[in-house]
Structure formats: C-alpha cells, structure tokens
Amino acid sequence: MTDPAFIEVEDLYFSRGGRAIFSGVNLSIPRGKITAIMGPSGSGKTTLLKLLGGQLTPDSGRVLIDGQDVHRLPRKALFALRSRMGMLFQSGALFSDLDVFENVAFPLRVHTDLPDAMIRDIVLLKLQAVGLRGARDLTPAELSGGMARRVALARAVALDPELILYDEPFVGQDPIAMGVLVQLIKRLSEALSLTSVVVSHDIKETISIADYLYLIADGGIVAHGTPATLDTHEDARVSQFMHGEPDGPVPFHYPAPPLYRDILGTDALGTDAAAMAATDSTTGAD
Amino acid sequence: MASGFWRQLIDSVAGLGYRGCRVIEALGRASVFMARSVVGVPGGEGVRLWLRQMHFVGVLSLAIVLVSGLFIGMVLALQGYTILIDFGAEQALGQMVSLSLLRELAPVVAALLFAGRAGSALTAEIGLMKATEQLTSMEMIGVDPLRRVVAPRLWAGFVSLPLLTIGFSVVGIWGGYLVGVQWLGVSEGSFWSNMQSSVAFFADVGNGMIKSLVFALVVTWIAVFQGYDLIPTSEGISRATTRTVVYSSLAVLGLDFVLTAMMFGGL
Amino acid sequence: MQRSKTVEFGVGIFILAGILGLVFLGLRVSGLTPSASSQTFHLEASFSDIGSLKPRARVTMAGVTVGRVESIELDQEWFDARVSMRLDSSLEGELSRDSTAAILTAGLLGEQYIGLTVGGDPEALEDGDSIRDTQSALVLEELIQQFVSSMVKD
DSSP states (O other), rough: EEEEEEEEEEEEEEEEETTEEEEEEEEEETTSEEEEOOOOOOOHHHHHHHHHHSSSSSSSEEEEEEEEEGGGGGGGHHHHHHHTTTEEEOOOOOOTTOOOHHHHHHHHHHHOOOOOOHHHHHHHHHHHHHTTGTTTOOOOSOOOOOHHHHHOOOOOOOTOOOOEEESSSSTOOOHHHHHHHHHHHHHHHTTOOOOEEEOOOOOHHHHHHEEEEEETTTTEEEEEEEEEEHHOOOOHHHHHHHHHHHSSSOOOSSSSSSSSHHHHHHHHHHHHHHHHHHHHHHHHOO | OOOHHHHHHHHHHHHHHHHHHHHHHHHHHHHHHHHOOOOOOOOOHHHHHHHOOOOOOHHHHHHHHHHHHHHHHHEEEEEEHHOOOTTTTTGGGHHHHHHHHIIIIIHHHHHHIIIIIIIHHHHHHHHHHHHTTHHHHHHHHOOOIIIIIHHHHHHHHHHHHHHHHHHHHHHHHHHHHHIIISOOOOOOOHHHHHHHHOIIIIIIIIIIHHHHHHHHHHHHHHHHHHHHHHHHSHHHHHHHHHHHHHHHHHHHHHHHHHHHHHHHTTT | OOOHHHHHHHHHHHHHHHHHHHHIIIIIIOOOOOGGGGEEEEEEEEEEEOOOOOOOOOEETTEEEEEEEEEEOOOOTTOSSEEEEEEEEEGGSSBTOOOOEEEEEEETSOOOEEEEEEESSBOOOTTTOOOOOOEOOOOOHHHHHHHHHHHHOO
C-alpha cells in the first residue's frame, strides 16, 4: 500500500468478561478508500468499531486516527476528533424524539454556529443525496428499516466527515434497500473522498464495493488483501467464509459429545447416577 | 465430608463479599454518573429540553398525584373524625389532617406515586435509547449523553416532585375540609383556626418540603441511573424498570424514617 | 414548534400552581399573615401557668379573633410566663387598663387560646403595656386533685 494510512491499529488486545476478544490485532486503513472488515458473527467486528471510535478502551495496544492516539486523548479532544468521524449504526440509532429533519440537523446544530437557513439547506441537500428529502417531516417510528438507515447515513455525513464507520449496513435489508445502500456507500465515498470502514458479513455486497478486505476470526486477523486475492486464498478458513460453505474449519456443530451417547443415553445415565450418589452422601454427612 | 461443609461456608461468605463489592462498585458508578450529569445545568438549548422533561415528568404526573391526594385527605378526615368524636375533640380535625399530610403523607405518597409513574417511565425511556444505540450514536456525534439526555431529566425530577407534593397537600387538605366541614359538620371556623394555630410554616411545611426535595433527588437519581446502566435488551429494560420502582420505594420509606427522626424526633 | 408551545404553557401553569399552592399552605394552613407590624400593637401579660399555650395561638375578645400570641418566655425574676401578644391596631387605646386575660381551651381537649375581657377603667392600654389581671390555664390534673381533696374533707 502506497497511500498513507488514515487509521493505524497496533497490537490491540481487548477482553470482556474474562473472555479475550482480540489478541494482537494489527490493521492499517488507507485514506480515501473503502476498507471492509469481515468475519463470522461473534468475532468482535462491532467491538472493533467501538474501539476505533473510542467508546471502548483496549487492554493494551494503540489506535491511531490521523496520527492521534484515540485512547489517550482528553475528553474534549476526543469529541473534537469524533466530529470528524461519522458512524452508521446497525439499527440506524435515530433519535426517537426528533423528526427526520432535526435528526440530520443535530450534528450541525451541535458543532456549528451556522444560521438556521443555511442548516436547512445543508440538511435538505444531505437528504436529497439519500433520496429522502420528501420524508423530512416524518418521525423515526414512521420509517422503514432501510429508510431509517438512509436517514442515519445522511446524519453521519452531515458534517462532511473524513471517516465513516459502517456497522453491518446491509444486515436485515430487503434486496432493493440493500442495493440502494451499496450504491449510496460507494457514491458517497467517491464523491466526498471519504475513508470508509465497513464491518459486515454480507460477502457479496461488501466485496462489490470494498477496495481492501480484512478477515478477522478467533481474536486476530486471518487474512487480508484485495477482494480478488482473498477469493482465491488457499487457507481453508478463508475459503470457507468467502464461499459460505456450511462446514469446514468453523464447525457446523456446537461442541458436543458423540451423538450415539446422547441417543443411547447409557453414558449420560451413568454420570447422572454417580452425581446423585455424590449429593446423597454429602447431605448424609451434614 | 466435614471439609465439604467448610468449603460451602467459605463459598457463601465469599459470595457475600463478592455481592458487597458489586454493590459498592455500583454505588461508585452511580455517584460518578450523578456528578457528571448534575454539572449539566440546563442553559440555553438545555432549557427547552428541561421544559419538555418537566412536561413529561411533572405535568403528566399531576393527575394521579392530585386524585390520590384528594382521596387520602378525605379518608384522613373520615377516619380522624370517628376517633376524635369519642374524645369530643372533633375541632382538632383540621390540625390532624393538615399535620399528617404536610409532615408525612404528602412527601411520602407523592414520592411513591412519582416513582411508579415518572421514575419507571424515565428508566424505560433511557433504557430504550440505550438499547437502540441512540446514546452511543450521540456520543459518536460528539455530544455527551449525560448532559443532553440525563441532565434535563434529573433537573426536571428535582423540580417536579416538590411541586407535586405541594399540590398533594393542598388538595388533601381541601379533601379533608370537604369531608370534615361540608359533610360531617365540624365547624368551619374551628377547623381552620385549629389548623392555623398548630401548623408552623417553617417547621411543618418547610420540613415537608425538605423531605420531598430529598426524595426527589433519590428517586430521580435511581430511575435515571437504572436506565443508563441497564443491560440493553428487552429483558434488561423490564428488569431495570422493576428495580427502579422497588429501590426507590424502599429508599423513600427508609429515608423518611431517618429524616423524621432528625426533624421531629428530637422534640 | 406548535407542540412545544403547549408544552411550555403546561409547564408554566404547573409551576405557577405549585407556587400558589405554597402560598395557600402559608396563608390559609399555617396562618402566616402578610400584613406587617404597622397594623398591630403589642401587649404583654404574665401568667403563673400557661398550660399548653403556644406561640401563634389566637387572642380573642368575645370569641372573635383579634390577634395572636407572638412569643412566650420565662420571667427570670418572678418565675412566671411572660406572654407577648400582637393585637389588631384598631383596638389600640380602646382596651381599659383593668382588662383581664385568661387562657381558655376550645372544647375539652382542643387548642388553648387567650381570651380578653374589658374592664371599666377610663384609662386605656397603650402599645407595650402589660395586662395585670390574668387567669392561668386550667390544668386538668390540678382540678382533679382539688376535687379529690375536697371530697376527702367532707
């Protein structure tokens, strides 16, 4: 990669509730490109985004955004940095007490002193970009899931950020809404020369827009490269994920004793009886 | 087998210690949370947010508080009359109704109703905002949700409950007047004059207000913190809502005893 | 914005009602009077026993409330209770010098208050004067004691 990296993740360790989620993740995300972070459910993709946004603090390691260490910034500077980032949440996360227009205007009102007329123009332009200028007076409750996500996208780009983080933008969308979102993400990132980070497990859609892919599983990066190189990657885990095969290194079955034991019940009964005997003897002693 | 017994004992003591640590940790988190939110005194834009919460927390609780106050005042007068008439002291009815309302019933019952009506709603509302990632997304936009979401609600609660308590007392005394004077025929003059000569503004009305201010702090704090701290699932929200009502009711009753002992116990 | 107007109006009414309620509690329930000392005058009276008379108890003439007890303190010289009263200024210069003050009880167990009765002296009480002829509160225990001892004598 010849582009200067916009985000640099160095040797990141993170655990929650005693369970290690990341152990030694290194990433670099180039400026002005769409980078996708993919992996199976539960591999910590959303957690990674929260670490990038500074909502979670890693156990060790650093996250540098444009040269600033996110987790060592004082609160004010962190909020200033965040005003240069947009984030699209899985659920859209529109403020339920504001209408569509006010939702998009919210970051503008908070971070700028622009006059009302100018805010109105900017908001309408952003809504026009996602095709929802006509829906400005609706409340979030009246929007469909896809529309809510588009409004959230308009809100995320309201301040013309340099970076947008997308958390599972395609999950639970009907094909039309999905196509619209794919188009929008691509167009926005080209038009505004945004750095985009897409976290997703929808392979087809993600590959169609991503410039670069990271595949994470088991607490680390399994593979990275352009979509073309990953498609023909020889690692069994990578090809299982990329081609959506049901069984492979990631097993179809949750760890369990062999089936014949559960069915025949011999072994299981034996253990139960032993356990009951043990309890009996303890109560007797007491 | 004796070692099994000892191990169980040690385990249960350790479990107790663990729970104790959890409680202290939660108290610590709640205090930090409170300190960081209360700083967000409404100003400018905040006044509008505060007004909206005043409407939600205060005005919408008015009906239930006033109706309860009316009935409690009427019941007090009815019960008090049947007892006082035996001693020929039914003129003391006004005194009895007003003192029990001002010192005790209005602050406590209004706080309990407030916890049920407004506290649980605050918990559920903030919890839902957390579950739908609204709080996180606010933080990502660069706005502190403690100031934007929590502070207006806290301040609205602080102001509303004392006002509701005043309303409760007034309506309750009026209810006592209706039953005692209009229905049971206690003389109107002695009803009011007895009340006026026994109620001291600062000792009775003032102490009742102090009580309700303390209850307002505690109930709103519990409600808002439970909402902010819950596990963002539908089950988490319902459990936090229940916890709000249970904890704040217990806190109100316990604190009421302490405050009463401090205010009136030393007489 | 239309909705927020009604919200603001509602909250305004709410706060206003709360303040009015507090005023009601002050004036009607605890009997604070807004009128200042300009319309009242002072009298004092000493009682050997005030029973359970409290500050802000009523002072009446012929059953009509004409003022309130302001303070009660122990006279260190004579060891009796010095009660100071505030009376309606319309009575200033109208009460004769030999007026009497008695501590009365409303009903059997009711509140205690002071009843004033006018005498026949042509000279009148002025601001700050003392009423000399006073009658202490009836204390139930003493009455019973007297009754019992008179029974024994018979």
